[in-house]
Amino acid sequence: MKTVDARGLSCPEPVLMAREALKTKEKEYMILVDNMTSRENVTRFARSQGYDVKVTEKDGEFTLSLRK
């Protein structure tokens, strides 16, 4: 599983990183972000690419688990 660490970055960068990573078309990804806007935007983008997104939160950081 590929991991993208986009913590500390603000949009659109996390989405751009996700888009780059998703080019390899793996079944699962883990994307780390640390603000709500990025969480929403990456989730929206991943769903538009046909992935299911599960979010877990810890200390203001979000782990987005993408699965196709």
Place this chain on the structure above:
Amino acid sequence: MNNEKTTIIAAGAVIGVIASVLVLFGNPVNMGFCIACFIRDTAGALGMHRAAPVQYIRPEIIGIILGAFCMAFFHKEFASKGGSAPMTRFTLGFFVMVGCLMFLGCPFRMIVRLAGGDLNAVLGLLGFFGGVLTGVFFLNKGFSLKRSYRLAAWDGYVLPAVQVVFLILLIAAPAFIFFSEEGPASKHAFWLISLLAGAAVGALAQRTRLCMAGGLRDVVLFKDYKLILGFVAVFAAALVTNVVLTLVTGTPYVNFGFAGQPVAHTDGIWNLLGMYLVGFAAILLGGCPLRQLVLSGEGNTDSQVTYLGLLVGAAFCHNFGLASSGEGPTANGKIGVIVGICVCLIIASLNTFKKGDK
């Protein structure tokens, strides 16, 4: 998904109505609110510049920051963060103001001007879109101002606290605060109305992430239409409200044309270039001036530094004759815009092609 879109359309519509209604309550025509103009007025009230017609502590700005602050705090989104190239952001904020005062309005006022029939804003919009495209070019090549970090817990409270001080200064009106007796800044709604209107806009913009630059950017980058729907809703609601106000009051709130528009000039090429600079710099910053205020309220000190850049830029523009007036742009303003575009190109290039650790 659809829920997010419905929400931003509703929020944009409310914000558009607020912008038009503020004019009815006394704000300048086609300037229900404008982030750039109102920060400029605030800079003047503080005596940072001495342009007599544009001095007033605008409660809308205070309201936007504090409204976003309350909303973020309530939703546990408030966090003190920063450290993502603060001086670069200050510089970009400075030049955003140079571009805005060339055009005479921030991206938000550009929409408000369009809704008032000011066709000069069409050229502004074209320039703005060009600036966004230039910024997106660098984003696609890897532009980044790098990561922000958690800061000392209280750091993010500084700018919201300063806004409370500004509110006290506005109400107490001590002799060292300047208030315009004529000109655009003498026209304003009662402070409490302005404050509450600003707070509503700040709260709605915080929830929906509304951003004028982000709207165009996301369409180009990701074919994501969420933010631009907010942008369109602001325009539609402001236009409809203006038509209704015209019918109800008998005073024209919509007036299609180029010449004689309120607080605007007709120099097309410089309207275009001014907003080109604003669009370009806003993409590098990650958001338009409105969004910077909202992020400031969320505890983002990088945006708070950007606000300082806007404030200092406004003072600089009026102290050194860069700001346009109804008569048109100034020679200094034109130089300022060209310098600003060059600075943006340098900042964009240095942070794109010479990659450090990410």
